[in-house]
Amino acid sequence: MAKFEEIDKTAAAAISAPSPASFVPQITIGAFTLTDAMHDVITAVAADRRMSRASVTCSRGGIDAAIRKYAEHFAPTVLLVEVGDDQATLMAELDSLAEACPPETLVVVLGACNDVRLYRDMRRAGISEYLVTPVTPLDLIETLAALFETDVVEKRANVTAFFGARGGCGSSTLAQNTALALASTCHSPTLLIDFDLAGGTAALRLDLEAVATVKSALKEGGRLDRAALDRMVLRKDGGFALLASPADLTDIYNYETSDIRRLIDVSRGMASHVVLDLPSGWTNYVAGFMELADQIVLVATPDLVSLRNCGRIVALLRKVRPNDPPPRVVLSQTGIPRNQQVPPQQFAKSLGLPISVEVPFDAALFSAAENEGQLMMQKAPGSVPGRRVAMIASALNGQTDGRGVMARPSMMNRFFRRLH
Secondary structure, three states, X not given: OOOOOOOOHHHHHHOOOOOOOOOOOOOEEEEEEOOHHHHHHHHHHHHOHHHOOOEEEEEEOHHHHHHHHHOOOXXXXXXXXXXXXXXXXXHHHHHHHXXXXXXXXEEEEEEOOOOHHHHHHXXXXXXXXXXXXXXXXXXXXXXXXHOOOOOOOOOOOEEEEEEEOOOOOOHHHHHHHHHHHHHHOOOOOEEEEEOOOOOOOHHHHOOOOOOOOHHHHHHHHHHOOHHHHXXXXXXEOOXXXXXXXXXXXXXXXXXXXXXXXXXHHHHHOOOOEEEEEOOOOOOHHHHHHHHHOOEEEEEEOOOHHHHHHHHHHHHHHHHHOOOOOOOEEEEEEEOOOOOXXXXXXXXXXXXXXXXXXXXXXXXXHHHHHHHOOOOHHHHOOOOHHHHHHHHHHHHHOOOOOOOOOOOOXXXXXXXXXXXX
């Protein structure tokens, strides 16, 4: 077994329900920096998953370098310039920059001066935004995204991806039951999308027959809208909706990233939560969802294979999502009789992340519910597995114990009884 390490307390504290991600549209961005710190921020922004559609170039030199370049070259959609402390010449330099750039170029200025009068002068001069440094990569990304929100932005759903560290670990079962718990226990309208195109089980377990599926929605491409998607989903128990898998063994996941992104973007406007049930196995298809989801639930069984895979997956996610909190780790199928399992405390230490919830093994309960065309949360929400799933749903809904990790079972039991 890998050498045990201390749990990353900073990472643990960061695991909270995030706001829906703001993705920057397909634009060009030119940045001109003065300091190494700002150059590093721009580099981190360019590598972030929310910037996948934008093209970013970063140069040294501030306003003077920008003026020289765009006097001879076409200006980008957005221009980021870091300025110094000399306010006496700043407005004159910005006027010269305006002469070098066309009127449609949006200019964002970054500087250390925190002066409301300077901010007002810049806005009157046509500067789109002024940010006081230091800024974080996410601050800058949110600013860039806001520049292109021309209409009143409606509330957008949080997107949570469930992914299993190995096949058969129960990731799909937990995704389905958590989505139902979000809708029923948390009273939060939820859309479950079964992206396991070859072997998805959500419709089967709910005893539903789908006419339209994920495949139908993806084929719509850019034509997909809320009205069309609303006709495709299956509804059950009030606020719960499902976009089912085609369960087509011949499907080879050959879909454009833009079509998948379009489906998720439209889904965000239809519910408070969107839960993605992903197939097992790390592929380019799965990796694409890791860039689109606001939060990730990594489901594992307490064994060495899952521990090894979790370590690799977490390392990959840190590269793909450097500015996001780490995934929530859920241990499934714990407590199997006469089965040698890695203790949860050792699993967490080796991984370097806390275990959010342990869902105990109850083969009789899950199989009985499946044979009756129900989910476990419909058949026995008050069971121990049911209460643990309610913990996951409550945490995804933003109800935590104040430390950024999910509430302890005793707290959640009282919460669950109040709802029922």
